[in-house]
Amino acid sequence: MTPAKILIIATSAKQMDNGEATGLWLEELTTPYYAFTDGGADVTVASIAGGKIPVDDRSLSPEGENDASVERYLADEDTQALFAATPKFTEIDTSGFDAVFLPGGHGTMFDYPQDPDLAELVTTFNAQGKIVSAVCHGPAGLVSAKAADGSPLVKGRKLAAFTDSEEVAVGLQDAVPFLLESRLKELGAHHVSAPDFQAFAVRDANLITGQNPASATKTAALVMDAIAERA
Numbered sequence: 001m002t003p004a005k006i007l008i009i010a011t012s013a014k015q016m017d018n019g020e021a022t023g024l025w026l027e028e029l030t031t032p033y034y035a036f037t038d039g040g041a042d043v044t045v046a047s048i049a050g051g052k053i054p055v056d057d058r059s060l061s062p063e064g065e066n067d068a069s070v071e072r073y074l075a076d077e078d079t080q081a082l083f084a085a086t087p088k089f090t091e092i093d094t095s096g097f098d099a100v101f102l103p104g105g106h107g108t109m110f111d112y113p114q115d116p117d118l119a120e121l122v123t124t125f126n127a128q129g130k131i132v133s134a135v136c137h138g139p140a141g142l143v144s145a146k147a148a149d150g151s152p153l154v155k156g157r158k159l160a161a162f163t164d165s166e167e168v169a170v171g172l173q174d175a176v177p178f179l180l181e182s183r184l185k186e187l188g189a190h191h192v193s194a195p196d197f198q199a200f201a202v203r204d205a206n207l208i209t210g211q212n213p214a215s216a217t218k219t220a221a222l223v224m225d226a227i228a229e230r231a
Contacts, residue, residue: 003042003229008033008091009141011107012151014050016175023054025105028135028167030069031216032101032223033079039224044097048111048118050088057066059213063091067213090117098230099223100125104162104213109176112141126153126206131226135210135219136162143183145154155188158204160211166196178225 016022018131029045036043049052060066063074073079094100100121102112112118122145126132132153134141136182140159147151164181167173193211194200201210201218208226212220 003040004041004231005044006036006099006101006223006227007089007092007094008043008045008101008103009112009121010045010047010053010083010086010103011105012047012054012071013107013110014054016106016110017169017177018175020175021054021057022110023105024059024103024107025213026055026059026073026138027070027213028103028105028138028216029053029083030073030079031067032135032220034069034072035217035220035224036101041224041227044092044095045082045086046089047086047114048089050086050091052084053086054107056061056107059105062073062186065092065120069216080192089121094121094125097125097130098227099131099218101223102134102141103216104134104138104140106137106172106176108137108140109178109180112138113177116144117139123153125214129206130194131206131208131209131223133219134161135216136212137180139184139209140180143187152187152189156190157207158190158192158202159184159194159207159209160202160215161209162212163193163196166212169196173221210221
């Protein structure tokens with residue numbers, strides 16, 4: 001059986017508009033990456049601008065205190081090299097992929113929504129019935145995508161994302177260009193959530209989303225379930 005092909009597209013934004021450093025929340029990439037590869041998928045990791053994926057320092061703790069996938073990554077030189085030299089996603093032939101996954105981190109709020117090529121890719125994948133998945137701030141990559149009728153892709157869709165109250169809890173509500181939960185609701189999404197910082201993920205047909213870093217495992221599992229159904 002041909003392995004499923006999953007495209008992961010990470011942020012390339014290193015800095016917020018206020019000058020504060022930002023980037024990818026590492027667990028939100030390492031957890032799905034290992035879940036997908038361990039599950040037999042053929043995974044390609046790309047980024048918005050190509051090159052080294054910027055990692056938010058706040059997503060790293062001293063050795064031995066991180067999520068298991070991050071600890072694995074810190075001992076995995078091959079994967080570290082992979083994440084340090086990603087292709088720009090627009091340079092990849094995406095026609096053969098079965099799914100796209102958008103990991104979060106506050107960096108995504110500054111490059112995902114404004115990238116017309118990302119919006120087009122997500123729009124196309126959705127129109128073709130391919131799996132569109134994202135976690136935490138990753139759903140920022142959905143806000144500019146469209147449904148077949150030209151309406152917002154998220155309109156009427158059930159999804160999860162980093163909540164407004166979680167943004168306030170981490171003190172970055174004034175640093176981001178918009179509050180993700182609020183923007184998704186404005187676009188007509190049916191936003192659902194668990195209590196702040198608890199693991200939660202939801203599937204609506206081909207759309208799979210998770211709420212926060214702790215939700216990366218559940219989100220990845222739903223993606224693998226969806227792929228297994230199609231097989």
